[in-house]
Amino acid sequence: MTKSVGRLVSVLYRRNQVYLDAALKEYNLTASELAFIISLYKKDGISQEELSTRLAIDKAATANALRSLENKGYVSRTRNPRDRRANIIIITEYARRMEKGVRKQLRNWTNFLTEDIEEESVQTMFEVLEKMAKKVESIELCKKLGGHDE
């Protein structure tokens, strides 16, 4: 079988979700909520729509996750004074207090996955994954599709 980034990434992603759902139980977070929290730790004060685009998660799922995170005390949503239809998402003090623990669970998973593999190869994998992630984050997929679909 030809090597496929898509297949390998999918296998790892699904196991990742199973692991994180279990590992984040003590933080009252699900694996799908984690993506939002990690992105907001990096930069909050952005709109719901911006978050949705950044994570490539559709608007309905984004709205559900943020509603849940608000109920759990991780984020607060305030009306954007410049655009009454848009919500601005702010991370709470509570979420900040949880950050270290949440990140530790993510790091444990990385350590577990990579513990038996040579350091240098792991570094190369990270560099390649980061290049690919940057590439997909910076393009509009629909435009690209045409050119790669011949």
Place this chain on the structure above:
Amino acid sequence: MTKSVGRLVSVLYRRNQVYLDAALKEYNLTASELAFIISLYKKDGISQEELSTRLAIDKAATANALRSLENKGYVSRTRNPRDRRANIIIITEYARRMEKGVRKQLRNWTNFLTEDIEEESVQTMFEVLEKMAKKVESIELCKKLGGHDE
């Protein structure tokens, strides 16, 4: 920010789904159905439960995807003669005819992601991803969790 396999894999996975949903439209397949088809191309004649475990996709989602794939003519489900409660999944002739095209769409995505990156680094990334995928496929996550959760 510390490098996280989970974060990078999640970013790539979500974009992968967006790409595949578009690229597989002509095959009347969704990105989430693709995992089942690719796994069945490799080995069919297995039970619904075995597929669910192998892909780390829960039973309800597995049942939905297989029902949809049956309606679209990609798989047929027959009762297991040795276990009347279990379904055996067989890939259809139609699915076999689509295989080349479906795999080509997956390959296009890999080519697009890796086209600007040195061949040797891409090979290393594949080797590391495969090691990690084998590791997660071969363990029972729940057991492992305890040891990595301290």
